Amino acid sequence: MYRPTSLLYKWIQENNALVQKLKRVESSHSLSRDQNQNHLRWCSLEFDKLLSKVQGVPPLADDTHLELSVAYNTCLCFTAQSRFTDSVLILSQSIQRVLQTTDEAPQSVASDLPAFWKKVLKSVRNTTLNNFVLNLLCSQWLIWLATCKLKAVQEFEEDLYSLTKTLCAGAENDMGCKKVEKFLYTPLLVMEPRRLAELLQIWTSVAQGAERLAEGQNLEALSGLQKASSLPAPRILLAYIHHLCGCCFVQMNCPQMALQCYKKALETDYSCVCALYQSVLIYRQLGNTQAEIQALCLLYSTLMLPPPVVPPLADAQLLSPSLLLHSQSFDTLHFVPSALSVLHTLALKCVLHNRLAEGVDHYLDLLATLQSEDQQPRSPQQINSKVPDYPRLPELYLEAGAALLMACRPADCMALCNEVINTTLELLPQRLVLEDPEKRSHGEDNDDNGEDKAAVLFWTGTAYLLQGHCYSQLKDWKQAVTHYTRCINLLVKVCVKTKGSQPQVPGPGVVVKPGTHVCVLQRLKGLSLVGRGVSFTLTDHLQEALRDLQLSLHAFPECVVAGLWCGEVLWKLGRRREAAACWEKTWSYSTQSTVDDLPLYLQEPQLGSLLDSTEIRKRIQELGPTRST
Helix, strand or coil: CCCCCHHHHHHHHHHHHHHHHHHHHHHCCCCCHHHHHHHHHHHHHHHHHHHHHHCCCCCCCCCHHHHHHHHHHHHHHHHHCCCHHHHHHHHHHHHHHHHHHCCCCCCCCCCCHHHHHHHHHHHCCCCCCHHHHHHHHHHHHHHHHHCCCHHHHHHCHHHHHHHHHHHHHHHHHHCCCCHHHHHHHCCCCCCCHHHHHHHHHHHHHHHHHHHHHHCCCHHHHHHHHHHHCCCCCCHHHHHHHHHHHHHHHHHCCCHHHHHHHHHHHHHHCCCCHHHHHHHHHHHHHHCCHHHHHHHHHHHHHHHCCCCCCCCCCCCCCCCCHHHHCCCHHHHHHCCCCCHHHHHHHHHHHHHHCCCHHHHHHHHHHHHHHHHCCCCCCCCCCCCCCCCCCCCCHHHHHHHHHHHHHHCCCHHHHHHHHHHHHHHHHHHCCCCEEEECHHHHCCCCCCCHHHHHHHHHHHHHHHHHHHHHHHHHHCCCHHHHHHHHHHHHHHHCCEEEECCCCCCECCCCCCCCCCCCHHHHHHHHHHHHHHHHHHHHHHCCCHHHHHHHHHHHHHHCCCCHHHHHHHHHHHHHCCCHHHHHHHHHHHHCCCCCCCCCCCCHHHCCCCCHHHCCHHHHHHHHHHHCCCCCC
16 A cells, blocks of 8 residues: 655645645635635635645656646636636646656647647556546636637537546545545545536536537537436536527527526526526517516515525536636626616506506616615716616606606606706706707717717706606696796707708707607607696697697697597587597507607507597588598
8 A cells, every 4th residue: 555755744744734725715605705714815825835846846647646736726716716827837737757757758838738638648548647647637627618719628628528528537536545544645636527527517518519609500419418417516506507508499490498597507507597597588589578577576576585595516616617617708698787777667567567566666676776875876977877788867867757757656757857957967068969860870979078078968858858757747727838838949959960951950850760869859849738738628728739739730740639639629629520630640640659668658648548539530420521732
């Protein structure tokens, strides 16, 4: 039996003590993430010091197993901290010393690492160092995956997969060693190479599947992933495999099969929320809004759950999936929006699809969460702070206000609008010129300051518009006219500059694109004018009402409410043929313009319900056929 010298025995005990200490910390759930990372850094430093001691003596074949074991431990600890350059350096130095013990001339680590490793394995194939070198090859495999060098893995794939079988056979042969002797004279490892090789095989399949999906090789990706699903793996990795299979079926236009895969992923590990988010997207694509809302509810609840106490890879806590699976392709397929973004989408969907009470509650929860101590405090004063995946705070206030108005809670809506007005009023520009959208699209830079000024003006105008709607709902027509007028007075400060012309008020000759400031301007003008026109109508100011309603139709021709009320005013003025023609033209529009991608506060007001469509049709019938003009 091998008996080390006293110095080597001391180093073996030092290595084993570090391994045991590291594993005790890994198995403890009482330490925070930062404490675990600090302990890992300390262990890495101690392993590196020990390796320097061991490499301070000439390499001997009988003692090199200690050096290679310490190198393996140090390399894994460095890789777990993303210190890949240090890990590669340790591998290079260790392999050079191995070659010295086999009387092979030291070889430079060329750029072709797979070829270099094949030469090294050939030189130690029939020696006692073979298994220890294979352990280092596992470390190299780990580094390739962590640095997204899948091409190197693919070139060496056959040798790497045979590595797993060799290490498993070696582990079975070691079972005959006495436990006490093994502890005394065998250097311990921070992670069993056999287990590491099995995990690396799974990780490689997942990473390759994501890359093949990104390249459009759907069938190849699906085949490789399905083979990988039969291998022993932690739950989270199996969940990733099911999720990627679902992504394959999505690209193959098989949504139902994809949904089944996403369901398997969630059943395997509920923390695989990317599968739940992809289910949301499929339901949206299929037009199943109620299923989409249910999935959004579940997604938000899952995102708000605390992280699991036990790490996902309980038998390999040193290495996390995020360390090895972070390529651009993988991250794209596993993207999940923030919890607040999901809550915002859920609130908007509920309001737009006949679940108003739920939508209002979600909006209020969203605003409360943004203002709570758990989040960074935000207020409407931070109007220039852009949130990555949901609207800026003033827009959220306005959306919530619009939802409250639709739920017949005008007082709450006005309170939110006052918050926006009070914090934007002093920032309003005296005059604003909007550039032609087509001119900007040909390479001209956007002025961020101008964009912010336009946003401030439109937020304030929208707040006045919603307050006008609130007073209309309360049938306080005088206050409604006042607030609609405030909105209009703000909007007349805005001019549109087209190519080769002076700034002008937008009209039929201006190209308006959805989502541009010009589109928002015209819609705000149309809605504020129709609101004031209805208020004038109900206070018997018919000439003023007709003027505003016709201007509204000029700015926003497809506005159903404006068309119906314009016909009503014409009827009251005795211009009945014109009224009938106006009503019929309005009814020719397919539907009232309620669009999912349109801000909630720019939807048409609920003023059309004040008119009785049955009565209007009866009037037209009694009048007789209208002559076309």
